[in-house]
Amino acid sequence: MNWIVQYLWLIPALPLVAAGIIAVSKQPHRKLAASLAIGSMGLGFVLSLMAFLATLGHHGEHGQFREVYNFNWLQFGGQWLQLGWVLDPLTAVMLMMVTFVGSLIFIFSIGYMAHDQNFTRFFCFLSLFAAGMLGVVIANSLLLLFISWELVGLTSYLLIGFWYHKPSAAAAAKKAFITTRIGDMGLLLGMVWLYAQSGTLLFYDGGKGCLENDALVRMVAQTAATGMAVTTAIGLLIFLGAVGKSGQLPLHVWLPDAMEGPTPVSALIHAATMVAAGVFLVARVFPLMEVTLDSLAGNADGLPSTALQVVTWVGALTAFFAATIAVAQNDIKRILAYSTVSQLGYMMMGLGVGGVAIGMFHLITHAFFKALLFLGSASVIHGCHEHQDIRFMGGLKKFMPVTFLTYAIGMLALAGFPLFFSGFWSKDEILHAAHGWSVSHWPFYLGCAGALLTAFYMTRQVALVFFGSYRGGHSHSSHRSGSDLKSADTSAHSKEPHESPAVMTVPLIVLAACAVLLGFLGTPWWPAFQGYLGQHHGSAGGVVPLMVGSTLIVFAGLGLGWWLYAKRQRKTADEPDVLEVVRPDIFALLRNKYFFDEAYEKTVIALHAWFARACDFLDRWVWGGAVMLVSAITVGLSWLYRATDEFVVNLGFDAGCKGIRQGGDGLSKLHTGRVQNYLRVIGVALVVLILFLVWGRKA
Amino acid sequence: MSPVFLILALVTLLSAVAAISFRNLVHCSLSLVVTFAGLAGLYLQLHAQFVGFAQVLVYIGAVAILIVFAILLTRSADTPNHAVLAPGWLVGIAVAVVVFGALGLAILKSEAISKKVPAAPEATVKQIGDALMNQYVLPLEVIGLLLTAAMIGAVIIAMRDDKEAK
Amino acid sequence: MTELQGYLLLSALLFTIGLAGAITRRNAILALIGIELMLNAANLNFIAFWRFGPNPEALTGLMFVIFSIAIAAAEAAVGLALIIAIYRHYKSVNLDEMNNLKG
Numbered sequence: 001m002n003w004i005v006q007y008l009w010l011i012p013a014l015p016l017v018a019a020g021i022i023a024v025s026k027q028p029h030r031k032l033a034a035s036l037a038i039g040s041m042g043l044g045f046v047l048s049l050m051a052f053l054a055t056l057g058h059h060g061e062h063g064q065f066r067e068v069y070n071f072n073w074l075q076f077g078g079q080w081l082q083l084g085w086v087l088d089p090l091t092a093v094m095l096m097m098v099t100f101v102g103s104l105i106f107i108f109s110i111g112y113m114a115h116d117q118n119f120t121r122f123f124c125f126l127s128l129f130a131a132g133m134l135g136v137v138i139a140n141s142l143l144l145l146f147i148s149w150e151l152v153g154l155t156s157y158l159l160i161g162f163w164y165h166k167p168s169a170a171a172a173a174k175k176a177f178i179t180t181r182i183g184d185m186g187l188l189l190g191m192v193w194l195y196a197q198s199g200t201l202l203f204y205d206g207g208k209g210c211l212e213n214d215a216l217v218r219m220v221a222q223t224a225a226t227g228m229a230v231t232t233a234i235g236l237l238i239f240l241g242a243v244g245k246s247g248q249l250p251l252h253v254w255l256p257d258a259m260e261g262p263t264p265v266s267a268l269i270h271a272a273t274m275v276a277a278g279v280f281l282v283a284r285v286f287p288l289m290e291v292t293l294d295s296l297a298g299n300a301d302g303l304p305s306t307a308l309q310v311v312t313w314v315g316a317l318t319a320f321f322a323a324t325i326a327v328a329q330n331d332i333k334r335i336l337a338y339s340t341v342s343q344l345g346y347m348m349m350g351l352g353v354g355g356v357a358i359g360m361f362h363l364i365t366h367a368f369f370k371a372l373l374f375l376g377s378a379s380v381i382h383g384c385h386e387h388q389d390i391r392f393m394g395g396l397k398k399f400m401p402v403t404f405l406t407y408a409i410g411m412l413a414l415a416g417f418p419l420f421f422s423g424f425w426s427k428d429e430i431l432h433a434a435h436g437w438s439v440s441h442w443p444f445y446l447g448c449a450g451a452l453l454t455a456f457y458m459t460r461q462v463a464l465v466f467f468g469s470y471r472g473g474h475s476h477s478s479h480r481s482g483s484d485l486k487s488a489d490t491s492a493h494s495k496e497p498h499e500s501p502a503v504m505t506v507p508l509i510v511l512a513a514c515a516v517l518l519g520f521l522g523t524p525w526w527p528a529f530q531g532y533l534g535q536h537h538g539s540a541g542g543v544v545p546l547m548v549g550s551t552l553i554v555f556a557g558l559g560l561g562w563w564l565y566a567k568r569q570r571k572t573a574d575e576p577d578v579l580e581v582v583r584p585d586i587f588a589l590l591r592n593k594y595f596f597d598e599a600y601e602k603t604v605i606a607l608h609a610w611f612a613r614a615c616d617f618l619d620r621w622v623w624g625g626a627v628m629l630v631s632a633i634t635v636g637l638s639w640l641y642r643a644t645d646e647f648v649v650n651l652g653f654d655a656g657c658k659g660i661r662q663g664g665d666g667l668s669k670l671h672t673g674r675v676q677n678y679l680r681v682i683g684v685a686l687v688v689l690i691l692f693l694v695w696g697r698k699a
Numbered sequence: 700m701s702p703v704f705l706i707l708a709l710v711t712l713l714s715a716v717a718a719i720s721f722r723n724l725v726h727c728s729l730s731l732v733v734t735f736a737g738l739a740g741l742y743l744q745l746h747a748q749f750v751g752f753a754q755v756l757v758y759i760g761a762v763a764i765l766i767v768f769a770i771l772l773t774r775s776a777d778t779p780n781h782a783v784l785a786p787g788w789l790v791g792i793a794v795a796v797v798v799f800g801a802l803g804l805a806i807l808k809s810e811a812i813s814k815k816v817p818a819a820p821e822a823t824v825k826q827i828g829d830a831l832m833n834q835y836v837l838p839l840e841v842i843g844l845l846l847t848a849a850m851i852g853a854v855i856i857a858m859r860d861d862k863e864a865k
Numbered sequence: 866m867t868e869l870q871g872y873l874l875l876s877a878l879l880f881t882i883g884l885a886g887a888i889t890r891r892n893a894i895l896a897l898i899g900i901e902l903m904l905n906a907a908n909l910n911f912i913a914f915w916r917f918g919p920n921p922e923a924l925t926g927l928m929f930v931i932f933s934i935a936i937a938a939a940e941a942a943v944g945l946a947l948i949i950a951i952y953r954h955y956k957s958v959n960l961d962e963m964n965n966l967k968g
Contacts (some may be wrong), residue, residue: 673964676785676888676896683794683884687801694805701927704868708875715879715902717962718884724894729900745872745916750908750930761899762941769894769945773952784959788889795885802877806870817866820921827931838928842935849939853946859953863962 004047004054005067011047011095012134012148014040019127021122021627033120037127042580044134045099046437053663068204068450082202086140086612089533090356094280097364100514101272101371102130108375109264111503112382122162129155133273142201142210145281149187149245151200152277152681153180158271165584172257175370179254183244190237195290197222197230203284211287228306235289235307239314240284246278246344249318253597255341259333265380266333268375271340272367279347279363282311283356290355308352309439315348316434316443321594323453324644327460329591331442332377334389335461339414340370342450346430353434357533361690362430365422365518365670369413371509376407379504380465383497390464397466399497404466406508411462413515415455415558418551422519427451446452448553455557463565470497493677591601703744711737722783724770735759748859749827760830872913879906887889893948893958897941 014054018040022033055065114123132155133150154177161173161259163413195201198215200208202245209215222230258270269275292305304312319342326338343366351359366484380389383400397404413421415655418427434444442498499505589595670681714733721727724789735758742751831839868950886895915926945960952958 032880642718671967673967674961675792675963676960677787679884680791680794683798683888687797690801690805707870711875712882715882718898718902719882719890719895724892727898728879728896729899731934732907734878735901735905738906738909740877741872741909745912747912747915747927747930750912750927750934753931753934754908757938758901758905761938766894766898766901769897772949773958783891785891791888792885794888795881796883799877799881802880803874806873806877813900816917817919817921819881820916822924822927826924827927830957831931835928835932838932839891842932846935846939849943853942856943857946857949859878 001458004050005069005085007047008051008069008085008087008138008285010240011044011051011099011138012101012129012131014043015127015134016131019131019675021126022124022127023098025120027117027120030119034106034110037123037130037689038103039105041093041099041106041126041130041193044101044130045096048092048095048099051087052096054471055087055089055092059193066204068206069138070151070202070205080199082141082205083144084140084202084205085138085144086204087138088426090360091138092279093360093364093533096104097367098130098133098137098273101367101511102133102268105264105268105272105371105375108267108378108504108507109262112264112378113262117366122159125155126156126265129159129269134275136277138662140203140209142194142203142453145284146184146187147190148279149241149277150184152274153177153184153245156258156274157178159265159269160258162261166260169260172254172260176254176258176446176639179251180244183241183278185667186237186240186244188241190234190241193230193237194234197234211285213603216287216291219288228232229292231288231291232306235285235305236310238285239289239307239311242278242348243283243314244495245280246275246348247341248278248314248345248348249321249419249597252341253593253600254322256337256593259331259337263333263374263378264288266337267371267378267529270337271370271374275340276347276363276367279344279359281350282351283360284393286351286356305440312349312352312437312439312443313432315350315352316446318342318345319349319450320345320446320453323450325590325593326457328587330391330591331376331388331392332461332465333388335390335457336370336373339373339454339458342454343370343414346427346450348446349434350430353437353443354430357529358429358433361529362426365413365426365515368511368517368518369410369421369423371667372406372410372412372508372515375508375511376403376410379403379500379508379514380407380497382500382504385497388697390461392467392471393497394499395466395470400499402505403497403508406512407466408462409512410513411458412679413519415458416451416550416554417558418547418554420516420519422517423634425519425549428543428547428550431550433541435546443547445621448550451550452553452557455554456561459558459561460565463561467566470595704741707737707740707744711741725767726768728770731766732759732763737765747822747826749822866876867917868931869913869917872917875907876909879903879909891959891961893951893960893963894945897944897948899946901937901941904933908933937967 015037018036021034025032042365066086066088068084071080072080074081075082106123109126115118115120122147124393134147136145136152139145139148157173157177160176161170163169164173165585167520186539191201194210197219198210200215201211202209203211205212216231226233227421239251255275259266261269289311290305292303303309312616322338322341322345322569326335326342329335341361347359347362347366350362377413379400380393380403383396383403386394387393409421414422416424418424431444431447434447435441437443592598672679710736712732715735718730718734721730735754739751739754740808742748742754743769879934880903883899883900883906886902888896888897890896890899911930911933914923915930917920918926947960951963955962
């Protein structure tokens, strides 16, 4: 076996060890913490490259390289629970992306968190997160994946709530954890059901794995409760986990709030990696999701499976819906957060309509340009002295040129500016596949509308931030967006924004380059990426009209945004938004995120609170009452015992002692001290003795 | 019951009663002397001549004198003006009577006393001396020790403790 | 009534008289007189038994009485010394006053 496959576990293990060492080191050892974290990620990247090169080698029976390494973990009964890792193109691609982007973000964080006291703790959590994410990627067992998945969720909680003494950050962390937990419950149920059905949790096991043919054949034939096939049911449950983790409708509510964490965290976790884990999960279990009776029979014209249809619809709705909200936001990070939700919807849609390669392509390109955008916004926030409201920015392109350039590249990539930017190619693949979807054309229309809105709101953001004149520097007591904890001076300051140091701008430049270059790996005339991931397209025809169409849509969005926001710049921060003036009611609805949080608050959370109160009542009065009853009985018994002891035993003793004392008193009267009395007694005793002897003898 | 025995018995008893009932202690001690003498006569009657003479020598010649000395040294020679009888003397008399009753009962009811009277034994001084030196030599030595100890003890007890006075 | 019984009765009577004297008179010296009487009664008892008993040749009774007389003499000496010492302390020979052992 390839030695890299055998040592694939090193890739997540190195950051884990780094996290452990950093955890026990003291706060002043910043250089140690940073170098351990970056070193482990760098080494991980080198190993990922080697793994990638290995996968370019021989192809297996499905035309793809796949090697697994399984081992026994736990024994229960007569069975062994097995874990393992797998190296195939999907794994290799994700490994390279996570380690590369992760290393860049780590380097960026050295500059961003330089003034923070908890520098070492930050890097410890970052390394721990990296370990978890890489574990998710290499896992060959759904159980190992779940374990790493939970670790990722935990570190996400720790990192969102990094500034834990800020109540909004703590609340956001809790919300993220609980919302993803709901999804994780679905994943757990799906996992258990899968194990029950197929007898193994290993994906690939030389034919015995749960994603391999034998298991799939068995499972697709059976039907579950509502008449759907078992594979559909399990697939939907697993997809529920992805919905939670990737912020799809309706479990998207945690992602915007997660912006409370430091911006490198948002870049790493909520743009490039963790939210991508949901998409990755669906891609990983794709054989389970896509299998239908038709596909097993070799009939390629049948309808797609129910699971994939659900995935597509959820993705499409999310894509459109989040884009509409992003139009009305004022916090620079929140715009990017809703954009992420929207793009994740695209990825899901891509998986649903087009398959693994199409979804993953967009995931990879999105990772780079979204990370770029987040890091750019971090640079902007750092330069604006920790302000985040875009109404207070403006004209930054002359203060922060490098940031502006890289941000612009990222924004054009996200919007899908044609030909030069990776977002164009990946989004087009998705739209092309959606156009050809046999079930319905609505995902296609939603995707197009979403593309228009994406271009529009990104232009709005860039225009308000970088163009015009600087509107900051005036003190404003009511910030609508949350400001970072680190901002010590919220009072009026007339300091001008400044460019960020090199340690922060160099990663931006690198990411910008990747955002441009990666697109060329997946063009329809050279589908290197798709081929690598094992998907061979139909024809390249019918693509060009679509490309033209999407280009028009993008330009329309860009132009509208430019016209509304760049041409007529607002002068002050307090001016209402242009759209707000036009249709204030819709704008308010969008700005308040369709009141999703409030709806949840009234229903689910209220129910939960009621339930918690009921449980508290039970605990306090029913279970607690039983305990108190027992204790009352014990106290009563002890009181009875004490009463017995005091009144019966003690009195008895007292009476006995009194009797003895009285007897003693009586007997002591014999001791008169007078000799003659003693003599008298002796005389009497003598008489008694004589009588005894005399009569005793006679008897 | 020979008349000698009866006379001697009467003398002894009367003087014994007198010895314990006179008010004046010197009279008591004198009566005691008569009692001892009567007893000596009884011993002679019983053919225990040595014991009789020893009785006279030791009891009358030493113990009675000692008692007289004690009476004189404790200023009890005068007739006492307060009561001579101890409180509860009636109980004492009763006890004594009961004791006598018991003893008498034992004596009279006894079957071990045989009616046959053996011949008068011969107890010469030589025999007594022989017995003392041969059979009873150990008790003899012990008695010597005892007498020495008693003498020393008596002297020490009765000695005036001059150290205390100073 | 045999001679022996007579002697025995006499000794019992003497004993009783001595006991009565010892426990009814106040004076300590009279108690001692009573004790001497009791001892003498016992001696008489021994001699009587020696004379009228089964084996007078062994001289056992006689020996006993000789030793008894010696011991009685020693005891009288010590007792009287004690009385003198007590007299020096209590300044009286009244037995009723000597009740320090009263419990």
